[in-house]
Amino acid sequence: MDIVVCVKQVPHPDHFSQITLDPVTKAIRREGVPLIMNPVDRNAVEAALQLRERFPGKVTVLTMGPPQAREALEEALAMGADEAVLLCDRAFAGADAYATALTVAAAIKKFCPFSLVLCGVETVDSGTKMVGPMMAEFLDVPYATNVKALKLTNEETCLAETDLDNASMKVELRLPALITVNKAINEPRIPDVMGIMQVANKTLHIYGAKDLGLPAEKLGLAGSPTRVASVWEFKKDRRAEILQGSPKHVSKDAVAKLREWGGL
Amino acid sequence: MDYGFSKEQEMLKKAARQFAETKVAPKALEIDEKGAFPFELVQQMGQMGLIGLVNSKEYGGSGMGHLSRMIVIEEMARIYPSLGFFFQAGNLLMYALENFGNEEQKKRYIPDLCKGKKISAFAVTEQSGGSDPSAMTTMATRNETGYVINGRKSYITNAGVADVLGFLSKSDGGFSTFFVEKGTPGFEVTRREPRPGFRSIPINELAFTGCHLPLGNLIGQEGRGMAAALPTISAIGRTGAAGVALGATQGAYDGALKFCRERVLYGKPIFDLQAVQFMLVDMNNDIEAARWLCYRPAVLLDQGKSAKDIGVDIARAKFMAVDVALRTCLKAQQAMGAYGQSPEYRVEMYLRDMLELLTAGGTQEIMKVVIGRSLTT
Numbered sequence: 001m002d003i004v005v006c007v008k009q010v011p012h013p014d015h016f017s018q019i020t021l022d023p024v025t026k027a028i029r030r031e032g033v034p035l036i037m038n039p040v041d042r043n044a045v046e047a048a049l050q051l052r053e054r055f056p057g058k059v060t061v062l063t064m065g066p067p068q069a070r071e072a073l074e075e076a077l078a079m080g081a082d083e084a085v086l087l088c089d090r091a092f093a094g095a096d097a098y099a100t101a102l103t104v105a106a107a108i109k110k111f112c113p114f115s116l117v118l119c120g121v122e123t124v125d126s127g128t129k130m131v132g133p134m135m136a137e138f139l140d141v142p143y144a145t146n147v148k149a150l151k152l153t154n155e156e157t158c159l160a161e162t163d164l165d166n167a168s169m170k171v172e173l174r175l176p177a178l179i180t181v182n183k184a185i186n187e188p189r190i191p192d193v194m195g196i197m198q199v200a201n202k203t204l205h206i207y208g209a210k211d212l213g214l215p216a217e218k219l220g221l222a223g224s225p226t227r228v229a230s231v232w233e234f235k236k237d238r239r240a241e242i243l244q245g246s247p248k249h250v251s252k253d254a255v256a257k258l259r260e261w262g263g264l
Numbered sequence: 265m266d267y268g269f270s271k272e273q274e275m276l277k278k279a280a281r282q283f284a285e286t287k288v289a290p291k292a293l294e295i296d297e298k299g300a301f302p303f304e305l306v307q308q309m310g311q312m313g314l315i316g317l318v319n320s321k322e323y324g325g326s327g328m329g330h331l332s333r334m335i336v337i338e339e340m341a342r343i344y345p346s347l348g349f350f351f352q353a354g355n356l357l358m359y360a361l362e363n364f365g366n367e368e369q370k371k372r373y374i375p376d377l378c379k380g381k382k383i384s385a386f387a388v389t390e391q392s393g394g395s396d397p398s399a400m401t402t403m404a405t406r407n408e409t410g411y412v413i414n415g416r417k418s419y420i421t422n423a424g425v426a427d428v429l430g431f432l433s434k435s436d437g438g439f440s441t442f443f444v445e446k447g448t449p450g451f452e453v454t455r456r457e458p459r460p461g462f463r464s465i466p467i468n469e470l471a472f473t474g475c476h477l478p479l480g481n482l483i484g485q486e487g488r489g490m491a492a493a494l495p496t497i498s499a500i501g502r503t504g505a506a507g508v509a510l511g512a513t514q515g516a517y518d519g520a521l522k523f524c525r526e527r528v529l530y531g532k533p534i535f536d537l538q539a540v541q542f543m544l545v546d547m548n549n550d551i552e553a554a555r556w557l558c559y560r561p562a563v564l565l566d567q568g569k570s571a572k573d574i575g576v577d578i579a580r581a582k583f584m585a586v587d588v589a590l591r592t593c594l595k596a597q598q599a600m601g602a603y604g605q606s607p608e609y610r611v612e613m614y615l616r617d618m619l620e621l622l623t624a625g626g627t628q629e630i631m632k633v634v635i636g637r638s639l640t641t
Contacts, residue, residue, distance in 0.1 A: 190279050190286070191275065191278075196279065
């Protein structure tokens with residue numbers, strides 16, 4: 001059974017304070033910020049590797065990003081993925097969730113035959129949770145999101161347990177399908193030395209816009225319907241005021257203060 | 265900063281850090297307090313291939329080399345110096361067997377040592393010290409079937425948990441290097457030394473009382489023991505100690521920096537106070553300098569230089585890394601005030617551990633002797 005895992009390289013959460021926003025393009029400036037594979041994407045890779053143990057096939061890991069995004073792919077290869085695909089072209093730059101999903105889905109259709117596509121449920125740098133479901137639509141396959149447990153009894157159907165706000169839900173999907181996983185699904189392995197040494201012998205394909213055959217107006221910023229109206233840095237403000245009186249009055253005053261300060 | 269790591273070494277560093285932060289950090293303080301050897305962590309490191317980095321693939325290692333080993337030791341020691349120190353001692357016999365042992369010895373021991381299934385130690389020091397072999401009293405007397413060993417060894421790292429131990433002994437033809445398995449009649453691991461640092465790594469005395477070892481337990485040639493022991497101590501022991509010091513220094517600095525950014529005094533983080541900031545700058549400068557000095561001998565060994573040829577580089581790395589580690593730990597404590605003494609902030613652990621490195625692999629003064637000799641030639 002062939003599995004495609006979509007991953008993204010994101011700024012290291014420990015260094016988010018170094019991220020700035022471009023006031024003109026309203027894009028995130030990542031220069032100088034250490035980059036890692038999106039944490040929950042590692043769970044998606046792990047899920048694929050565990051499935052491969054029971055259902056032999058190829059695990060292909062795929063990302064769209066600048067040249068350095070290959071580091072995220074190499075980490076997945078070191079974990080045990082069989083091959084990798086990097087979608088890298090200036091034409092892809094500035095893509096929103098829609099254009100990203102369209103581009104990645106086109107690449108999967110063209111280059112990566114699959115029974116299952118796995119993604120992390122969301123990224124730590126944008127957190128829209130939309131790319132996975134949108135890709136499923138473009139690929140025309142059923143999907144389940146925020147999956148905490150995944151079971152395949154055969155190569156035709158899978159049983160996914162998804163986390164809802166206050167409950168969980170079990171759904172059965174016919175394969176091929178797309179699943180976005182959360183961190184509860186497994187504990188990702190740490191690449192071992194032999195895995196690291198094998199990376200150099202594994203194939204990493206690089207494709208650009210021309211390889212996908214999509215028109216330029218569908219790609220990158222041009223193909224992105226999302227327009228960011230404004231961005232601003234969230235400033236934390238600490239204030240303290242001691243309220244006195246009976247609990248009844250103090251609680252009323254506290255609510256009024258919080259409203260006045262914009263906290264409610 | 266680009267230290268010239270290969271892509272594999274960059275990935276190895278990430279993986280080692282991930283292991284240290286996710287598997288070691290949550291247990292380190294508890295293990296240290298109990299003084300229990302971290303068998304589980306050592307086995308996990310073995311499964312990941314982190315122990316056999318300087319051993320060849322043929323014998324179960326990866327052959328990634330000395331710089332890779334330095335990277336891993338640094339990452340382990342950054343979180344828990346005792347685990348880094350395990351490498352300092354655990355790799356000694358592995359290196360001696362691979363470079364001076366025979367085929368049977370290599371195949372029999374190195375694979376399990378690489379995997380963490382077995383643990384080794386290497387014994388040179390005696391009551392008279394470790395730097396003057398002529399004062400050594402342990403004696404190997406040849407008979408028809410092998411050697412009879414009598415004598416004692418002191419301050420032997422890993423001894424209490426070692427399955428197999430290498431040791432240097434006087435013999436009829438000079439010095440010889442042997443190994444002995446745990447449980448061999450006439451061989452006993454005795455008193456565990458009470459130590460302030462590396463509390464989870466047992467450091468013991470060894471006693472040989474008419475211990476008979478077969479000829480197959482000789483590493484290299486009889487009377488040529490120094491040729492096996494000295495490069496091993498230098499290339500593995502001293503570089504290992506340097507790596508442990510480097511990692512602990514980084515750990516102490518990271519902890520102090522985080523603390524000083526968060527601790528508010530007079531309405532602002534104490535990091536903004538120049539007196540405190542200068543302490544952190546001093547630490548930062550020291551670490552950067554020590555790191556280059558530590559990586560240099562590792563790179564030279566990987567380039568094929570012999571431990572003898574670069575003995576001065578190795579001695580300088582060990583001396584400077586330990587010197588920097590001690591003053592960094594003290595500065596970190598000073599910057600953190602009373603919190604620096606609190607176990608949960610770990611700096612006091614780093615300081616205790618670094619005191620042990622003043623003597624491990626040779627005292628700081630012996631390092632100066634090695635460097636001093638090079639100035640007169």
